[in-house]
Amino acid sequence: xxxxTNEFDVIIIGGGITxxxxxxxxxxxxxxxxxxxxxxxxxxxxxxxxxxxxxxxxYAVTDKxxxxxxxxxxxxxxxxxRHCVDxxxxxxxxxxxxxxxxxxxxxxxxxxxxxxADIIDPAEARLLEPSVNPTLIGAVRIPDASxxxxxxxxxxxxxxxxxxxxxxxxHEVTDLVIENGRVLGxxxxxxxxxxxxxxxxxxxxxxxxxxxxxxxxxxxxxINMFPAKGALLIFGHRVNQMVINRxxxxxxxxxxxxxxxxxxxxxxxxxxxxxxxxxxxxADEEVNILLxxxxxxxxxxxxxxxxxxxxxxxxxxxxxxxxxxxxISRGIVCLDHESRDGMAGFITIxxxxxxxxxxxxxxxxxxxxxxxxxxxxxxxxxxPLPGSEENSVSQQEPRSFAVKAAxxxxxxxxxxxxxxTPLDRALVCECEGVSVGEIRYxxxxxxxxxxxxxxxxxxxxxxxxxxxxxxCRAANLLGKYxxxxxxxxxxxxxxxxxxxxxxxxxxxxxxxxxxxxTATVYQRLCGLDKAVARKExxx
Amino acid sequence: xxxxxxxxxxxxNNFEQCLKCSICTVYCPVAAVTTAYPGPKQxxxxxxxxxxxxxxxxxxxxxxxxxxxxxxxxxxxxxxIGDIIQRxxxxxxxxxxxxxxxxxxxxxxGTMATSMAPVVNLTLGMKPVKAVMNATLGIDKHxxxxxxxxxxxxxxxxxxxxxxQESFSKHVSYFHGCYVNYNYPQLGKDLVTVMNALGYGVHxxxxxxCCGVALMANGMHEQAKRxxxxxxxxxxxxxxxxxxxxxxxxxxxxxxxxxEYDHVLGIDNRDVRDHLSLAARFIYQLIxxxxxxxxxxxxxxxxxxxxxxxxxxxxxxxxxSTQLLRMIPGLELIELESQCCGIxxxxxxxxxxxxxxxxxxxxxxxxxxxADPQYVATDCETCKWQIEMSTGVPVLNPISILAQAxxxxxxxxxxxx
Numbered sequence: 001x002x003x004x005t006n007e008f009d010v011i012i013i014g015g016g017i018t019x020x021x022x023x024x025x026x027x028x029x030x031x032x033x034x035x036x037x038x039x040x041x042x043x044x045x046x047x048x049x050x051x052x053x054x055x056x057x058x059y060a061v062t063d064k065x066x067x068x069x070x071x072x073x074x075x076x077x078x079x080x081x082r083h084c085v086d087x088x089x090x091x092x093x094x095x096x097x098x099x100x101x102x103x104x105x106x107x108x109x110x111x112x113x114x115x116x117a118d119i120i121d122p123a124e125a126r127l128l129e130p131s132v133n134p135t136l137i138g139a140v141r142i143p144d145a146s147x148x149x150x151x152x153x154x155x156x157x158x159x160x161x162x163x164x165x166x167x168x169x170x171h172e173v174t175d176l177v178i179e180n181g182r183v184l185g186x187x188x189x190x191x192x193x194x195x196x197x198x199x200x201x202x203x204x205x206x207x208x209x210x211x212x213x214x215x216x217x218x219x220x221x222x223i224n225m226f227p228a229k230g231a232l233l234i235f236g237h238r239v240n241q242m243v244i245n246r247x248x249x250x251x252x253x254x255x256x257x258x259x260x261x262x263x264x265x266x267x268x269x270x271x272x273x274x275x276x277x278x279x280x281x282x283a284d285e286e287v288n289i290l291l292x293x294x295x296x297x298x299x300x301x302x303x304x305x306x307x308x309x310x311x312x313x314x315x316x317x318x319x320x321x322x323x324x325x326x327x328i329s330r331g332i333v334c335l336d337h338e339s340r341d342g343m344a345g346f347i348t349i350x351x352x353x354x355x356x357x358x359x360x361x362x363x364x365x366x367x368x369x370x371x372x373x374x375x376x377x378x379x380x381x382x383x384p385l386p387g388s389e390e391n392s393v394s395q396q397e398p399r400s401f402a403v404k405a406a407x408x409x410x411x412x413x414x415x416x417x418x419x420x421t422p423l424d425r426a427l428v429c430e431c432e433g434v435s436v437g438e439i440r441y442x443x444x445x446x447x448x449x450x451x452x453x454x455x456x457x458x459x460x461x462x463x464x465x466x467x468x469x470x471x472c473r474a475a476n477l478l479g480k481y482x483x484x485x486x487x488x489x490x491x492x493x494x495x496x497x498x499x500x501x502x503x504x505x506x507x508x509x510x511x512x513x514x515x516x517x518t519a520t521v522y523q524r525l526c527g528l529d530k531a532v533a534r535k536e537x538x539x
Numbered sequence: 540x541x542x543x544x545x546x547x548x549x550x551x552n553n554f555e556q557c558l559k560c561s562i563c564t565v566y567c568p569v570a571a572v573t574t575a576y577p578g579p580k581q582x583x584x585x586x587x588x589x590x591x592x593x594x595x596x597x598x599x600x601x602x603x604x605x606x607x608x609x610x611x612x613x614x615x616x617x618x619x620i621g622d623i624i625q626r627x628x629x630x631x632x633x634x635x636x637x638x639x640x641x642x643x644x645x646x647x648x649g650t651m652a653t654s655m656a657p658v659v660n661l662t663l664g665m666k667p668v669k670a671v672m673n674a675t676l677g678i679d680k681h682x683x684x685x686x687x688x689x690x691x692x693x694x695x696x697x698x699x700x701x702x703x704q705e706s707f708s709k710h711v712s713y714f715h716g717c718y719v720n721y722n723y724p725q726l727g728k729d730l731v732t733v734m735n736a737l738g739y740g741v742h743x744x745x746x747x748x749c750c751g752v753a754l755m756a757n758g759m760h761e762q763a764k765r766x767x768x769x770x771x772x773x774x775x776x777x778x779x780x781x782x783x784x785x786x787x788x789x790x791x792x793x794x795x796x797x798x799e800y801d802h803v804l805g806i807d808n809r810d811v812r813d814h815l816s817l818a819a820r821f822i823y824q825l826i827x828x829x830x831x832x833x834x835x836x837x838x839x840x841x842x843x844x845x846x847x848x849x850x851x852x853x854x855x856x857x858x859x860s861t862q863l864l865r866m867i868p869g870l871e872l873i874e875l876e877s878q879c880c881g882i883x884x885x886x887x888x889x890x891x892x893x894x895x896x897x898x899x900x901x902x903x904x905x906x907x908x909x910a911d912p913q914y915v916a917t918d919c920e921t922c923k924w925q926i927e928m929s930t931g932v933p934v935l936n937p938i939s940i941l942a943q944a945x946x947x948x949x950x951x952x953x954x955x956x
Contacts, residue, residue, distance in 0.1 A: 236555050292540040
């Protein structure tokens with residue numbers, strides 16, 4: 001497809017997992033697709049959650065519909081997104097302070113929703129998961145797993161592009177083009193160049209999570225959404241190999257998920273004003289709650305180094321007949337604004353969970369196809385994502401730690417990473433085993449403009465040094481690829497600032513010492529802050 | 540939140556305390572000579588995070604680690620990097636090669652060899668035999684096995700020393716190690732001479748097994764652990780029932796039993812550790828406390844260069860040996876810069892490691908040549924083989940030098956009370 005065109009069948013606003021999944025589904029059904037993302041893909045709630053492949057057990061008692069959706073999608077994603085999924089299994093544990101009677105209610109509800117739930121002896125649970133609180137009095141094994149949202153989103157985008165879709169990040173939608181009660185397209189600004197652009201399509205899909213309520217306002221439409229902040233803590237290494245949940249009514253900090261090299265405890269849940277959602281900060285009180293509850297799941301957390309704290313915003317949607325928001329659903333909300341608000345050519349897909357993104361994409365795409373009179377069935381439940389094809393284990397002989405790590409991140413796509421020369425194989429990020437070859441691949445193929453993009457595509461800077469060793473090396477490479485050293489320097493300073501933002505709420509012990517060493521290296525030794533300030537002064 | 544939450548941090552061998560400063564890699568002798576080894580930071584704390592995620596991230600390159608522990612000496616955050624690597628190797632056991640079994644079972648080999656020492660020494664020294672071992676076993680042809688003694692130290696001790704030891708008023712137990720027993724009983728005899736002169740009776744442990752360092756280096760951790768438990772049991776008896784502290788003349792055996800038993804093999808040695816010391820340190824401390832005095836032969840003259848073995852560096856004990864040597868009036872001491880000689884026990888005997896082994900030691904060999912001493916002194920027997928092979932300069936343990944330099948009769952008189 002000619003990238004210069006501005007005519008499409010579908011414009012999707014939002015580069016989170018919902019938007020990426022919808023772009024893939026639409027493109028696979030033969031639609032001409034444009035996806036626009038304001039900042040970076042996965043910048044919103046997609047990149048700020050647990051990374052939990054829910055079995056649905058958590059919702060079984062309170063929301064059977066969500067639970068059923070979860071377990072179905074869980075099984076689908078294990079097949080089609082295998083390189084993004086770590087099949088860890090999970091436990092729901094009952095502690096002495098919990099009501100063991102709830103276990104039966106829970107297991108019955110799981111089974112009713114089609115979720116395998118096996119009650120196991122607490123002793124067996126301790127053997128299966130040695131980090132679990134040894135005082136547990138009950139345990140249920142369920143098919144939870146962990147999933148990497150960054151990989152999942154990129155795999156969807158890569159496949160959408162393979163099917164002809166155009167995806168642009170750093171393109172902010174400033175307005176909707178509306179004529180005679182119909183959305184005809186969008187106006188957008190390229191945030192890198194400042195250039196104003198207009199794109200046209202018969203259908204525009206609003207897939208912006210919580211920001212979707214702001215997009216809808218541009219069409220004069222009200223969607224009753226409640227931003228709910230959830231804070232999480234990342235620990236320095238895997239304490240647990242299985243997901244650990246509390247077997248009780250869902251509450252704060254009752255899920256511990258092993259994600260790649262780390263583990264994540266969360267979450268809290270607090271309503272926040274929509275005005276604050278672009279700059280979420282984790283408060284001390286939230287850290288306290290997460291630690292207090294977290295160490296009940298796995299006591300080792302009390303003496304394990306924390307890497308950083310972060311927070312995301314759930315897009316909770318109130319049903320239309322309840323604008324007060326008392327009956328909030330976590331179910332999928334697919335709004336046809338033509339029937340609901342008399343605004344043709346406009347769809348909002350929101351609510352739901354990362355877990356159910358594929359189903360959300362399917363619903364939105366089905367609706368778009370009806371509007372476009374396209375009759376083609378959804379195939380995303382059976383077609384593996386790029387990287388997850390059969391024989392997903394790459395044929396490439398794993399030569400090194402970095403090659404093995406890259407195969408874990410990119411599945412079969414890792415074969416595209418150069419590893420022929422010693423320079424290709426040289427490590428940029430030592431904590432996470434990211435090679436020069438992988439950085440080059442990501443920067444050329446995966447929409448990388450800056451270090452933050454690179455981090456999400458490759459885990460560069462996500463390890464325990466939080467960018468100390470790798471950030472300057474990666475900035476050097478990006479500076480070379482983009483032929484702009486000044487930009488790379490400013491990007492480096494920004495990236496290190498962003499890393500510090502996450503460390504600050506938990507800045508004690510080794511994390512603080514690490515941050516101090518980083519500051520010494522970059523500021524005192526290299527004068528990065530002064531260099532950047534000087535450049536800003538010149539401009 | 541409990542009062543202790545996030546106030547203390549516990550991770551296996553402190554791997555989480557790593558600040559990624561990379562100083563360990565700068566001090567790693569292996570990383571300095573080959574790119575095949577990723578260095579201690581990568582092999583240790585970095586790799587550990589990945590191995591916790593999935594054991595498949597174990598990297599064969601970890602076998603290139605010498606276990607010199609110089610990374611641990613360099614680390615400002617007390618990360619036991621060498622121990623992390625040792626444990627990772629232990630947790631990924633592979634069936635050891637025949638060669639490794641032969642090299643690692645120092646006491647079995649020693650028992651067999653000492654009974655036929657002249658034949659064995661002659662045979663192992665022959666070029667065709669070396670060529671065959673090089674080709675079939677992968678033992679490098681440049682290496683000659685240390686000569687086996689025709690009489691074990693233990694046999695000598697029972698025949699010539701045991702009877703007189705009870706006559707002393709103070710006593711120590713002596714962990715002689717495989718090298719003294721099978722290859723170089725003279726060092727053991729020197730130790731008995733020196734300690735007797737100081738007024739101490741020297742006794743063997745009820746049961747002594749190889750400390751296990753070679754077994755650990757070659758993947759035979761279960762056997763190492765069994766032998767370690769036996770040694771600890773004998774030492775406990777020596778300490779608790781017989782009230783005899785234990786001294787040694789090998790820095791590596793000492794380090795293994797004091798530190799690696801706990802950190803790598805998981806043997807609880809807390810009650811033994813403080814009672815187990817290198818003879819040089821033990822004697823230095825006696826002198827320092829005014830408990831014993833030395834008298835030297837006025838005619839003794841020797842020019843000695845002291846080499847700090849890696850495990851001496853790790854324990855921080857080289858100072859005891861050099862200070863002891865400095866007490867000898869006729870001895871001119873040159874302290875060589877502390878660096879690895881490259882042998883690391885059985886490591887350097889392996890064909891695949893020979894080149895690295897010699898490249899690592901090159902700086903030390905050069906320094907010795909420039910110092911031009913009569914003898915090199917060191918507390919490690921495997922450093923001795925390497926330095927003698929690579930420089931031609933004879934190597935002595937400080938205890939042997941002390942035995943030569945002492946006026947034994949005068950010293951005895953000084954310490955009679």
